[in-house]
Amino acid sequence: MLHPLFTPEHEEFRVTVRAVVESEVAPHALDWEREAHFPDWVFKRLGDLGLLGLRYPAEYGGQGGDWGHAIVLAEEMARCGSAGVGMAVAVQSEMATPPILKFGTEEQKQRYLVPAIRGEKIACLGISEPDAGSDVAGISTTAKREGDGYRINGRKTFITNGARAHFCLLVTRTDRNAGYEGFSLFLVDTDLPGFSVSRELNKLGMRSSDTAELALDDVLVPSSALLGEDGRGFVEIMWELQGERLIGAAGSVAGAWLVFDRTLRYAKERTAFGSSIGTFQVNRHKFATMATELEAARQLLYDTALAWERGEYPVKEISMVKLYAGEVVNRVVNECLQLFGGYGYATETGIERAWRDSRLLRIGGGTDEIMREVISKAMGL
């Protein structure tokens, strides 16, 4: 039976998305991994198919769907074979743009959300800085009121889509003395004077997606670039992070299931000492353990996504989903690499790629350690 997050309509949608991913994206995945880049047309194509606006209202070009659809997309994107593509798409549709719908003015929605849903404008999200990652409140990028607008100075790093984005949802400090009430969000066009990509970062995994360090030197933006309320940026970005953590976990857990399935097939075919290696009891129990933990991760994700969909704000449980998924996915993929033996270590099977890619889940969108901080605080500790 389907989890209550899903209806049969979601499953039809899954079939459609799977076909698109397998026929249009997956064939290029290896090239893109090698080139450490995937072309912009992917955004446009997914936009044309309506896949970048699943949860957005029809009036902005969205599909009017729900979190069930968003999770299906994340899960099916994992099938493309290049996790970096799924991550870039998730940044576009579920990380950098939801705050525009929730906090934006009509003008901002028309200017940024509508083209982002079409895949015409690529979005990035600027939170982390060279000297502030987990400690979001420690960022130093400042936006200073000046005349009718703001002057922004600072550095952002580890920015997915950063090298090619048309606009950036930027987290800044507007008041150094106001503590958590001193942060504000801005929508900044990347072609403004003073906005530059200071360098592109080379990464261990997620290699097909581009990751940049951004420099903002005296970038002048009008007041209309302010997203949401001046001084409310911290709370607003914390809200954004909830969806980000759910969608990140969804893609990773689905990716780990695919690796599990492949490894299961391999373990049945591969023989050693006269029998298939999967039938050695030690390995059979490894598969049992992996499947159990992956299923637990998936069910916790679905239960939590349903609560989120129904309008709750389950920060503790979302952090649990992210933490648990990160741990389980990494453990599972590492175990699968072990089961593949030398072939797991060889690039040609792609197992090592999944192993490298999955490592990010325990860092990006809030580290394991920050998740445990959030959870223990929610427990009153």
Place this chain on the structure above:
Amino acid sequence: MTATRFATIPRAGLFTEAHDEMRAGVRRFVDRAIRPHVEEWETAGDFPARELFRQAGQMGLFGAKYEEVYGGTGPDLVADAIITEELARCGSGGVAAALGAHKDLGPYYIYRFGTEQQRQRWLVAAVAGESIGALAVTEPGTGSDVGAIRTRAVHVGEGWRISGSKAFITNGPVADFIVVAAKTDPEAGRTGISLFVVEAGAPGLAVRRMETVGWRTSHTGELVLEDCYVPHEALLGQENKGFPQLMECFQWERIVMALGAVAAARQTLDLAVAYGRQRQAFGRPVAAFQTWRHRFAELATQIEAAQSLTYHALRKTVAGEGAVREVSMAKWYATELDWRVADEALQIHGGYGYMMEFPVQRAWRDSRLGPIGGGTTEIMKEIIGRSYDL
């Protein structure tokens, strides 16, 4: 704690408001009739079984799976699951096990495989809490390998003569009737097992109580059957169909073990957090040290994961779908977790954790049975692995 913030999530697939009310009623019963007595009963290694079974029967705790005609309030498997969760919070694994074994084992088999006459004879009184039931499968020489049991039932005249021994039988020493698995075709292995209802006092039946490291209030027994005669009506279900019957009912036993383990783990974690908050070291509460905060976060996370996994198995089962794989997953994962939580809870108590005057040692001892009883973790992993054709 069982009705956590998650209550709104699984309700979508499982719990209704009527269930919530029912849960509150069971919780009140547990808080009134069990919790205040737990320390006394545990010290005595006993509890007033007859009296408590009767009270629980009057509360309807044994009838959620059955129709009104048997004195039940169901059939409602979700309600039955709630009763398990609430009993698991009673503070004594032994009491929860005794009531649970009656709720989910012996009498349940009579409902599932019994004739109308057998149900009237044994189930009705069991549902009312007027009698106590047990299930005897495991033997001194065989546990996980059910097909290898050696207890033998031989056809004689109008009935059967049963010979053999059974071990680790919850409620065995206090039971009025015991569902006993025996070989009716010793050549046949799994396909030669049948189930019989043996009543207390049957000639040739001897029962001895076994001492256990945990579950000390419950009565765990060893049975010796020596040419124990039972009439023909004692055969439960079809002859030689005992193995598939057992496997069918094991599913529910494993689900309730998982449900109980998650509920107990929550309770134990609460206990540990509460102690860690009030215990001071180096000028602050022990629970305020980052290493403990993160360990608590980790355990709480795994408890929610176990909860979601267990409700997934329950949801599938309630919908009538086969869920052997999911049930096996939930059973091993939740019971192992319960014990791990208890071990960490014991650790934060330091020296007091090792003292019998603190309840945490009991959680540690009681929870250790989870990964053994009802099918070991190793057997669960065999089942899961085989479900993937390994």
